[in-house]
Amino acid sequence: MPTTTHEVLADSEAVTALDRPSSNLANCRTIDGTMPRVAPKPHKPTSRELTLSALSARASASPDAAVARLVEGGLPLTIIEQLVDLGFTRQEVHAMVIPQRTFTHRKNRHESLTADESDKALRLARAVAFAEEVFGNREKAWRWLREASPALEDHAPLELLRTEAGAQAVEGELVAIDEGIFL
Structure with missing residues (x-):
């Protein structure tokens, strides 16, 4: 036996x-x-796995093919509401991810975000999550994100999140702050 x-x-x-x-x-x-x-x-991802916080945590921990496939396939429009819940204003979301008119049109047709829009949404969530981790709470993180920073050529970090290059600069500054490196 x-x-x-x-x-x-x-x-x-x-x-x-x-x-x-x-x-x-x-x-x-x-x-x-x-x-x-x-x-x-x-x-197939569950609705819980498709939350912005779950996706940003997973992408930050170890970017993998599963997250890339989800982004390529287009995230659901509910992600926009989750960005607002994180602390973004609707105007910021519509300026950085998807224009208001396009959002309304897609919502009426029950469509998802495009891969590019999904990537932008995930970039914003990842930056906020990292800032919260560095500063210890959401209020301090948002204060830093909205204030001009000399290390970022007097731009508010939030302004730089419109592009991937800007997001990398913001992440680099957050790493420097976290490690106690002030220039």
Whole structure:
């Protein structure tokens, strides 16, 4: 009678890599040296996984292909409300992510954000999350985001978040503040 996982697998009719057509090998994950009988189904994100805070935390921790695919496919319009809940004004969101008229049009047609708009929304959320982490709370983070900074050529960090290059400058300044480097 087998008692370990390896013994059970050895006694079972487990499908090995050699038993599978080679075209399906890339779609299967190896577990304990055996291949699954059925290729795993692609993961569909839950509504909880599609929240902006969950996406920004996941993207900040380790940018991965799953987040990239979600952004490419277009995030739901509810992300705009989540940005407002984070502290952005509607005017800021419409200036930096999606114009008001386009937002209304998409909402009426039950469409999602484009990949570019989704990327912008995620960029904003990631910057706010990082600022909150560095400053310890949302109020201090927003004060810093809205005030002109000499380290950013007297621009408010929020102004620079319109572009990826600007967001990198803001993130660099947040790293410097977090590490106690003041120039």
